[in-house]
Amino acid sequence: MRIERFRAPGTRTALAHARLSLGEDVVLVQTRFLEEGGADTVEILAATPDTIDDLRRRLQEGRSLPTTPWLAKSRRPTVVSIVGPSGVGKTTALMKMALHESAFGRKRVGLLTLDTEKVAAVEQLSAYAELSGLPFEVAYHADELKEIWYRLRGCAVVLVDTPGRLPTNAEGETSNWLSTLRAIRPDEVHLAVPVTLRPECVRAIGEQWGPCWPTHAIPTRIDEGGAAWEDVVGLVHELGLPPRWVSAGPEVPGVLEPAAARILSDLGLDVVREEVTS
Ligand SMILES: Nc1nc2c(ncn2[C@@H]2O[C@H](COP(=O)(O)OP(=O)(O)OP(=O)(O)O)[C@@H](O)[C@H]2O)c(=O)[nH]1
Ligand SMILES: [Mg+2]
Known part of the structure; x- marks a missing residue:
């Protein structure tokens, strides 16, 4: 189960980092635009597909x-x-x-x-x-x-x-x-x-x-x-x-x-x- 945040100057680079770390079929959970030290930054929250399946199971357990x-x-x-x-x-x-x-x-x-x-x-x-x-x-x-x-x-x-x-x-x-x-x-x-x-x-x-x-x-x-x-x-x-x-x-x-x-x-x-x- 893996979910990670990645920051980069642009979405493309942030996504490339996420793919490198979590695999080609990475799922994008969230995208945020921030200002870090005066520079525009993109933050993405990305997960592996099995993480999403596991999350769904946990959520349903709570019902x-x-x-x-x-x-x-x-x-x-x-x-x-x-x-x-x-x-x-x-x-x-x-x-x-x-x-x-x-x-x-x-x-x-x-x-x-x-x-x-x-x-x-x-x-x-x-x-x-x-x-x-x-x-x-x-x-x-x-x-x-x-x-x-x-x-x-x-x-x-x-x-x-x-x-x-x-x-x-x-x-x-x-x-x-x-x-x-x-x-x-x-x-x-x-x-x-x-x-x-x-x-x-x-x-x-x-x-x-x-x-x-x-x-x-x-x-x-x-x-x-x-x-x-x-x-x-x-x-x-x-x-x-x-x-x-x-x-x-x-x-x-x-x-x-x-x-x-x-x-x-x-x-x-x-x-x-x-x-x-x-
Ligand atoms: N904006 C916002 N305010 C909230 C929320 N939940 C509680 N508050 C406010 O936060 C303050 C504290 O809320 P409480 O429910 O008393 O918090 P508590 O965890 O019971 O606090 P303690 O018993 O002191 O540990 C109150 O002024 C609430 O009105 C929320 O979801 N959003
Ligand atoms: Mg209370």
Whole structure:
């Protein structure tokens, strides 16, 4: 699997470099015109055809909610958590998931936050919950979970918000919120990352949040800084995680796009049939 960026003074030269490195049948994913040191530069994002096939497979894997054996046994709600650095749009994306019918159909959604340290974090989600009429719980510690699950027993889906704090400290010790998240055993963990970040930063975030065992990427801020759908492709590649949704914009409910269909059609590939989880 190979996807690389090439820069040159002109498209022809950039493409020649891409062909040399990735083969004659290289696929062009993105072309950008930049100004570097006062000179016009063309940047292309190119991939081998097998990379595109692999990407399509990963995107499609992100379409359906998994049912784990213990989930079927315990009959507890499906639990989806969002993790990621501070201010990337976790709470915003979480509320979009809660309110968009295309996310969980008409299933009863409950909210649970582990973000208890930042001033007003609990109030932020609690205000959204009250406005939307959704059950809302706060977990300060894993010990409280039994009672919380009891209170959320009417929900088919529980969305778990987390703080924008590193999951482990410099010594590699697990933070309190990560211990609670692990005790929750979420069915899915979506790692929120802005599409506007440089690939190196995206990779570093993927490594730092690895201890949360993310299952999906949720690209955010696609409405900012001239970001494009091709940037979602780059982000998915750097993280190696399938995205089910892309969060576009600060408004709640705002825009929550199904990622796979949009990315595939932008790449000129078959559009995955739109489906509503119900
Ligand atoms: N332009 C834009 N702004 C966004 C987007 N998502 C969130 N925001 C804004 O960014 C700010 C932070 O969003 P939050 O959803 O609170 O981010 P968070 O990751 O939960 O932040 P912490 O809980 O502090 O770690 C808010 O002002 C949001 O309105 C987005 O996709 N685009
Ligand atoms: Mg938040």
